[in-house]
Amino acid sequence: MLSDPAAAISVAFDKDGILEEMCNGKGYIDMSTVDAETSIKISEGVTSKGGRFLEAPVSGSKKPAEDGQLIILAAGEKGLYDEAIPIFDVLGKKSFFLGQVGNGAKMKLVVNMIMGSMMNGFSEGLELTEKSGLDPRTLLDVLDLGAMANPMFKMKGPSMLKSNYPPAFPLKHQQKDMRLALALGDENAVSMPVAAAANEAFKKARSMGLGDQDFSAVHETVKGPKHP
Amino acid sequence: MLSDPAAAISVAFDKDGILEEMCNGKGYIDMSTVDAETSIKISEGVTSKGGRFLEAPVSGSKKPAEDGQLIILAAGEKGLYDEAIPIFDVLGKKSFFLGQVGNGAKMKLVVNMIMGSMMNGFSEGLELTEKSGLDPRTLLDVLDLGAMANPMFKMKGPSMLKSNYPPAFPLKHQQKDMRLALALGDENAVSMPVAAAANEAFKKARSMGLGDQDFSAVHETVKGPKHP
Amino acid sequence: MLSDPAAAISVAFDKDGILEEMCNGKGYIDMSTVDAETSIKISEGVTSKGGRFLEAPVSGSKKPAEDGQLIILAAGEKGLYDEAIPIFDVLGKKSFFLGQVGNGAKMKLVVNMIMGSMMNGFSEGLELTEKSGLDPRTLLDVLDLGAMANPMFKMKGPSMLKSNYPPAFPLKHQQKDMRLALALGDENAVSMPVAAAANEAFKKARSMGLGDQDFSAVHETVKGPKHP
């Protein structure tokens, strides 16, 4: 579970790397979150040596990882996936096999794109509540009782109201994922006006110097001056 | 719990209506979903006769109503609210007192605005999944296990994938609520680009003749031609 | 040519107003920019007294007015329009007869909506040029030579680059016109995602306290921190 594409490539291809000892029958599972191209490149390296490859990025951050409650989005060699299930059952609460290499990365982009649109819709609602003279903490309570109740609103809402954004998932990474998801839409001619508007809000937040804060810091972009 | 502002006004002000028998000490609770202006007009009618008024729109549709699981957004006369709590406890799982008349209506608009942005983000994600060659049913499973899990995605997702939109909440009403929420933002100088993009998608759906379908029919606006 | 709907209504309906002396055959031409509803109300007042009515809002601000170069968007009584042509020929370079009362107001909203989208597209381009290390004054020159050359870019561009927005047309009025144009779209189920995004940018500008500046001050909303 490496930090980024460069690290994943390095561990696979560099001196003393994975490929040097790769051979027939061996399997390599990369659980990093990388783009589909990186994943495919590593896969080709592994299989050219006779090995088997599985990408297995995860959904969930620090706490779910500690609790073994990750969601595992695997794709690649089905036989290797089957062998890995006992390990995945320890690390995660659920694993999915999604087909060919690259599909794990794509599924993760879609999930994060929806997350970004939700976060913006939520953030706009909090601000509208406050500027309309209502108590935004009541909005949190109302949302948590209804059809839109979800852990993210519950977890992030209270600190957003305090303009407090400790980075569980940095905004610049969230914006990068939205950009990549929109690029995936571009390839497939899928028009996504709400995700595009959300992406521009994250870019606005970056221009305000909020890239290293939690992605919920996009809340700052909808704020105008405070009521007197 | 009347159908619209016109009905609420009629029941209050017309011949044989509420106001004819209104007098000192009597209370009137209107649980219709109306705009703040209508609510204030009825409130003024009631209080001018010496009566007490409470607006109490609800969040939740058919099933929660049958199960006594509504969320009640009350505003107006606090004393009347206190007296009504035993009744609200039967109808709903939770009631809120939000202050002056009009605040119940406003809170409901904010909730529905967030709902509209979420529905669009979700709908775009479903389409992107499908066009990228992934199984959108897997997306539903992944979402339901993570930080964005919510009853609405769980409930609406499977029928959206079948282009099936039986009207639990008609799209034209959802679009009207988004318009009113954006108007509330206009009054208070709150810029809400994601809600605005979502609103235009609902308008697109109306122009496609989907106004009487469920609001999840906005899914049709992101669909291009099917893969061969 | 009165300042707003309230003034137009007052001059028509109040004591010593137009209607007191209105009678068969007399004509009244209101050149104020008002909404269709106000115009229709005045029209009904005038015609109920036997008079004839024409709304005739103008496109063009201070300089074209002084030079007799306005564009006149007339609607209402065709006979009265024909009689007024010699006057319109002095005030404006061109007049249009658009049919029933309200159509003049609507045409003006459409024109101003397009103006708002153009101004935002232009403003984003200026900022992108600057942040990409190009000279935005060159962009002005390039634009002025090509298929998009127009007086507005030529006139407003240089002062926008100096963050200088003397109010020829106040931003709050421009935003109001975009809101009314979007409302007209709502009535007729026309989805306009670009105008909606532009409107939110103008609202952002209002929240930044720029409502009384020229509408080109929307440029401030796309600016991030300066390059060092």
Added chain:
Amino acid sequence: MLSDPAAAISVAFDKDGILEEMCNGKGYIDMSTVDAETSIKISEGVTSKGGRFLEAPVSGSKKPAEDGQLIILAAGEKGLYDEAIPIFDVLGKKSFFLGQVGNGAKMKLVVNMIMGSMMNGFSEGLELTEKSGLDPRTLLDVLDLGAMANPMFKMKGPSMLKSNYPPAFPLKHQQKDMRLALALGDENAVSMPVAAAANEAFKKARSMGLGDQDFSAVHETVKGPKHP
């Protein structure tokens, strides 16, 4: 003036290509519209052989080319630019020297981005006019007399009203340029919500199979069903 990056790369680097005969003092001017990366790659090839390089993409399509009325956006070796001026004076009505290689490509992207936002604003206005019961041909006349008058509206408007989009500049190329302009904004943290909304409209048009039509075919995306 080659068709795309692949062609430009091939003519420079392939067998019997430019580089084979490149040597000290020779100059190479590539007038193709390519991205900055391609331009830089060719520049490096040329200069590594001791040659001098100039990128010089043009603004203007078929007619201006025939009439020698192009706008030339040059960047690279200033000495070579100075030598080329007599040639540029024949091909174009004006040439600009924009500094380092890549700047010509970037300037062109900004120009086309503004063009895309304008085209969408215009297209929405035409549709709003029509659905509001006004004559969109009158809108064309009104626009052409005012501060927004520009050759593009004048040239494209009448055919757009007939849903006639003969490809002067194919929509898929326009959408690609908007994507690249938004990517340039992403690099430099410039948030551009109106361009993003316009880009999604062009993507919608692509999903409707309009990629090979003129970029004004984005007009089809705002059309709902016709009035009866």
